[in-house]
Amino acid sequence: MQRYLIQRLILMIPSLFLITVFTFLLLRVFLPGDVVDQIIGQYGGSDPGLRQELEEDLGLSGSLVGQYAKWAGITWFWGGETGILQGDIGRSLINGRSVADELKRRLPVSFELGLWAQLAAIVISVPTGVWSALKQDKWPDYGLRSLAILLNSVPGFWIAILVITFGSIWFSWAPPVNFEYLTDDPIAHLKIMLLPALIIGLTPGGGLIRLVRTQMLEVLRQDYIRTAHAKGLKESTVVYKHALRNALIPVVTLIGVSLPNIIAGTVIFEQIFVIPGMGRYLVDAVNTRDYPVIQGLNVVFAMLLLFSILLVDVAYAFLDPRIRFE
Amino acid sequence: MAVSGIEDFADVEGWLAREEKPFLLRLLSSLKAFMRRKPLGALCGFVVILFMLAGDVVPATINKITKEMTLGEHIPYLADQLDRALPFIYPYSRQDLRARLEGSSSDHLLGTDSNGRDVLSRLLYGARTAVMVSFGSVFISISIGASIGIMSGFYGGWVDKGLYRFVDVFQALPGLILLITILGLFGSGLWQMIFVLGFVFGPNNSRLIRGQTLYVVASPFMEAARVIGASDLRMMTRYVLPNVFPLIVLQASVSLGVVVLVEASLSFLGFGLPPPYPSWGQMLSLEGRQYMASQPGLAIYPGIAIGLLVFSFNLFGDALRDVLDPRLRGSS
Numbered sequence: 001m002q003r004y005l006i007q008r009l010i011l012m013i014p015s016l017f018l019i020t021v022f023t024f025l026l027l028r029v030f031l032p033g034d035v036v037d038q039i040i041g042q043y044g045g046s047d048p049g050l051r052q053e054l055e056e057d058l059g060l061s062g063s064l065v066g067q068y069a070k071w072a073g074i075t076w077f078w079g080g081e082t083g084i085l086q087g088d089i090g091r092s093l094i095n096g097r098s099v100a101d102e103l104k105r106r107l108p109v110s111f112e113l114g115l116w117a118q119l120a121a122i123v124i125s126v127p128t129g130v131w132s133a134l135k136q137d138k139w140p141d142y143g144l145r146s147l148a149i150l151l152n153s154v155p156g157f158w159i160a161i162l163v164i165t166f167g168s169i170w171f172s173w174a175p176p177v178n179f180e181y182l183t184d185d186p187i188a189h190l191k192i193m194l195l196p197a198l199i200i201g202l203t204p205g206g207g208l209i210r211l212v213r214t215q216m217l218e219v220l221r222q223d224y225i226r227t228a229h230a231k232g233l234k235e236s237t238v239v240y241k242h243a244l245r246n247a248l249i250p251v252v253t254l255i256g257v258s259l260p261n262i263i264a265g266t267v268i269f270e271q272i273f274v275i276p277g278m279g280r281y282l283v284d285a286v287n288t289r290d291y292p293v294i295q296g297l298n299v300v301f302a303m304l305l306l307f308s309i310l311l312v313d314v315a316y317a318f319l320d321p322r323i324r325f326e
Numbered sequence: 327m328a329v330s331g332i333e334d335f336a337d338v339e340g341w342l343a344r345e346e347k348p349f350l351l352r353l354l355s356s357l358k359a360f361m362r363r364k365p366l367g368a369l370c371g372f373v374v375i376l377f378m379l380a381g382d383v384v385p386a387t388i389n390k391i392t393k394e395m396t397l398g399e400h401i402p403y404l405a406d407q408l409d410r411a412l413p414f415i416y417p418y419s420r421q422d423l424r425a426r427l428e429g430s431s432s433d434h435l436l437g438t439d440s441n442g443r444d445v446l447s448r449l450l451y452g453a454r455t456a457v458m459v460s461f462g463s464v465f466i467s468i469s470i471g472a473s474i475g476i477m478s479g480f481y482g483g484w485v486d487k488g489l490y491r492f493v494d495v496f497q498a499l500p501g502l503i504l505l506i507t508i509l510g511l512f513g514s515g516l517w518q519m520i521f522v523l524g525f526v527f528g529p530n531n532s533r534l535i536r537g538q539t540l541y542v543v544a545s546p547f548m549e550a551a552r553v554i555g556a557s558d559l560r561m562m563t564r565y566v567l568p569n570v571f572p573l574i575v576l577q578a579s580v581s582l583g584v585v586v587l588v589e590a591s592l593s594f595l596g597f598g599l600p601p602p603y604p605s606w607g608q609m610l611s612l613e614g615r616q617y618m619a620s621q622p623g624l625a626i627y628p629g630i631a632i633g634l635l636v637f638s639f640n641l642f643g644d645a646l647r648d649v650l651d652p653r654l655r656g657s658s
Contacts, residue, residue: 155590164618
């Protein structure tokens with residue numbers, strides 16, 4: 001198990017490297033116009049030395065490889081400035097705040113929201129999928145399958161808007177505006193996160209229902225299930241103790257597919273429900289053209305994604321011992 | 327063709343003649359068979375075609391091509407024709423400031439928004455955005471994915487390993503985040519969105535196609551083709567591609583639904599087409615959110631449009647998959 005974990009971690013390193021290179025190239029090479037020109041234009045100043053200073057300050061001087069090395073923190077080992085490897089993701093152009101500091105508060109919020117949403121998706125899909133499989137080809141099955149496709153098709157943010165709209169019309173309810181952190185006020189925090197997580201989880205939940213159903217159907221046809229029935233075990237024992245455990249293994253893989261989408265997708269819901277997470281940070285940064293923040297956030301999101309994929313793969317290896325020895 | 331279908335000796339003539347039906351008639355009869363076997367799928371296919379017509383996919387593409395070649399725009403758009411013919415369809419930017427935020431009336435079948443623009447017309451023109459972006463970007467992304475997948479599976483070795491790493495990076499990229507960054511910084515427009523969406527989602531499609539290519543390449547007829555001297559390109563296009571085609575169609579139908587939702591999300595956040603060009607996601611964000619208390623229709627109708635289109639794409643894709651290749655039959 002440790003060997004597998006270490007193997008996967010080592011394999012992640014080239015991917016991480018490639019991602020940082022990709023993000024760097026995207027924002028440095030393909031930028032429209034010159035950042036420094038824009039800043040000088042915005043804040044005035046005609047001192048010729050100013051341009052030089054700004055360029056060095058922002059790390060835009062020198063060769064492309066040199067710039068990348070400075071940003072990634074490779075030059076730190078030779079007495080240069082800190083970079084990504086040391087945890088310095090850059091500073092905002094707008095208010096000078098360190099990105100890493102800002103992320104200390106925002107990243108946990110987004111990640112937690114993503115986890116709650118994934119949990120909601122599982123809670124919605126597993127019982128529904130199991131029931132759909134048990135009543136295969138009868139009316140509940142057809143109804144639930146159509147519902148699953150429907151959930152997967154409608155945009156989640158639309159459901160969020162509808163909930164807020166009709167919640168206010170019918171129940172005079174409005175989503176809470178002041179955000180509470182988990183450490184400050186856990187009860188209020190959970191109350192704020194509950195509804196968004198539920199709505200975010202609906203879309204992947206719809207997709208998961210069909211997978212759970214297929215897996216359940218396959219497992220129920222196995223011989224050991226017939227043996228269990230022949231032994232005279234109760235239906236519920238057969239389903240929950242024997243069938244479900246084996247059916248859920250590939251579902252872990254699909255969680256691996258849906259979790260990245262959830263994490264990337266929280267962007268929209270953070271806007272709607274006014275949650276101070278990484279998504280809003282990115283949208284604000286893009287709107288104000290805050291390049292260091294944009295660059296840093298892209299890398300952080302990609303790393304978050306890689307780690308969640310790793311988590312899922314480890315869980316998969318834990319459940320299915322055959323994987324560890326490939 | 328079953329031998330038992332032949333009644334007597336003379337019937338052999340009719341049997342051969344039946345086989346050599348022209349392509350169009352064969353297409354029609356397979357369409358009829360599809361409608362009988364999968365009525366829901368056929369219905370959704372019909373809805374997809376309706377959306378394609380309303381969205382002017384063909385006229386817009388042809389007009390763009392001819393415009394690039396400086397031949398001018400010749401093909402008329404259906405939406406414009408409807409606008410001229412029907413009294414309750416208006417140009418999408420026409421404002422009637424005396425009729426703001428109204429409900430359904432005989433003049434405005436679905437009401438108006440805060441600028442007095444007719445909702446139904448904006449839905450109709452918004453179909454063009456949704457359909458153009460989805461078909462255009464899926465065409466690009468499937469082309470990229472199929473090329474990478476087939477080349478990867480066909481050549482194997484270092485080509486495969488190298489492309490695999492490349493695809494891995496793309497799979498680890500957070501899609502929406504990257505799209506927001508690119509479209510937010512470089513500006514957005516119809517064709518920018520098509521190309522960016524196509525390129526960002528392209529390599530992800532190559533996984534399954536690569537798997538299927540590996541399976542096909544192991545077949546004996548590939549070796550036979552090599553023996554008679556077929557070139558690499560010929561083998562890939564005439565031998566591998568037709569066998570991978572059902573999987574490509576399946577991927578395309580899934581991608582279509584995903585892209586429509588992604589485009590709606592981007593427009594919702596403000597990174598889609600700039601106003602006044604209508605897009606369903608943008609209709610939801612600007613009008614829907616602000617005025618949902620007084621005119622909830624503004625928040626409901628665009629969402630229904632999006633959901634209906636994606637639902638039809640999904641069901642149609644499912645039906646196609648079930649019909650084209652039973653081995654691929656998955657969760658449905």
